[in-house]
Amino acid sequence: METQKTPKQVIVMGDVHGQFDPFVKLLRHAGLVDDQLNWSGGHNRLVQMGDIFDRGPASRKVDDLLDRIQKQAAQTQGEVIRLVGNHELEPLLSNFVISGFSKEEAKLIHDKLTRQVLNGELKAAYAYKGILFTHAGVTRKLYKIFQMQLDDPNAANIAAMINLIFRESIKHEFYKHPIFNISISRKGADRFGGIFWEDLEDLASSYPKSPLVQVVGHTQVSRIILDKTANIIPVDVGMHRKLQYLIVDEEGAPHIIDVPEDK
Template sequence: MLKKILLGTLLLYVVYVLGGIGLIATGAIDKLYFLPGWSVKGPKSDKSGFAADGPLVFYQDSLLISSRIAPRGGSLVLLTDTLRPGAATLVTCFADETSQEFQVPLRSENQVPADTYAEPEKLLAVSDIEGNFKGFQALLRGAGVVNDKLNWQFGRGHLVLVGDFFDRGLNVTECLWLIYKLEQEAEQAGGKVHFILGNHERMNMTEHFKYVRRKYRVNADTLGVPYNQWYTRSTVLGRWLRTKNVVEKIGTTLFVHGGIGPEVVMQKLPLTKLNDLARISLDKPVAALTALEKQVTQPPSSPDWYRGLAQQEASAAHVAQLMQLYTASRVVIGHTPVEHISTLYDGKVVAIDLPHQEHTAAGRPVQALWLEKGQLTIIDSQGQKSPLK
């Protein structure tokens, strides 16, 4: 009997340790206790914690419930409001990296955007901001997209966000609400905001939280809402994100987070079909996906994961096939970090995933891709332009 108890206890302990190691690997916990006073930490110790955040806005019957952690009188307080959906419904967002507060009008419904557009006179494209609100708003101001109050002033210009605004940084929520707000303001001015989904958007909507910072787990406890519920269909931001595309064509330029590899090109999917498949799969278990859905939504072949273009592993013939399939002259990609905005394959591929976090922390300007009257250049958060090489 004693032997069975000991074996059972040992088995439970092994399960506990293996499960804990798995949770550390995914970032769900920071440390694992083997014995009282004995623990192992994750590979990267994350010191972030309780901070301003939100709002989280949930649908509840015919009402909206908004919860946020906001600064008040030198401390942080939990604020919860019950809202009635309507044209005048506003939520307030506070970005602690810049001590800036802005209001966001909530829309009654979200439309699936088109995937093909005429080329505007001017366009700013940026990828992989990863919750770096400070660098993001500085870039938008420097490029003339927003004013000091974070209101759209880009007229009929287009702002293209090429994925990965989630994870690693500490102001993901604020970045999302600013994009949500600017979308509406751009439409009213005759301009456009394009939010292309990256792999980290998909990860956060499908419960893969390896790169989520500790701040969000701590704040989830305070808000009383587990992090895995922040971007479900029951939230305003969750429904909005589920309308987005993974590939769009503006003029003769394709914009996609990772790239489009040979496996996907072979399917000869129209952009609308490719985007529909990507959206449908967001709320399906991987085991329930069809072979085609897996190919266009799962690594390594999916447009939000594929790295063959950035790493120049794809053949020139494949790039030519890609351009021919979608009648394009170039493709702009993020996802794979580069030191400088770079042209590849004789200018047919432009890689724009820069180390924005590091540049912002070091006080260096943040850069992005600028397209004006058909010409590509680089622009930074001080408004300075430089040639694209």
């Protein structure tokens, strides 16, 4: 199980999709970067839910900014947790069809992302205060697999197992574990997808109720909602149209933060 420093706050931001300016507004509002876009978050922790690439105009700028503040945060006892979304996974798998990059640039991105996964700079899952964070969520099918493999299938243990599976899969270029499944709603072969390719509606319908509180991105929603009936908190609100993020306090309680447009 991974050791973790105790943060002052955990700030969670959803899919960026190349929206550099809105992302910077969120980071500044949360006090995580200064006017020069250097880390100013102290020992707070940022969790970015993946999908920084494609669609928007400045994917590489977003990537460069996250690279920089991740290194800076580590020097001030802060932390930047970067999760892999399906738009990072596809270049990792050398599938450049959904990417907006040229083949040459996509190859460079593939090599860079691979190094970052193996170095632990990119993760597939994260846990804090009993909350499990993955890009698209752990379905009931996946949870039952982990339940059989773990003495205690809590959020921290599941996250640690997912990250081990993910690193080893990338290292050996072997992607047969169900975490990589693509749901039929996304033109895959499986009724329910894995942690990168599962739509929110299918994730919720796979359970009567998730046994763990889950925070997910991937499926765009109109706003963040704290829905205790499903135990699933979606945070991809589309940064091109809405500025919102989530804070999880020291007690593990989530709080929705709205950012005024003029900020």
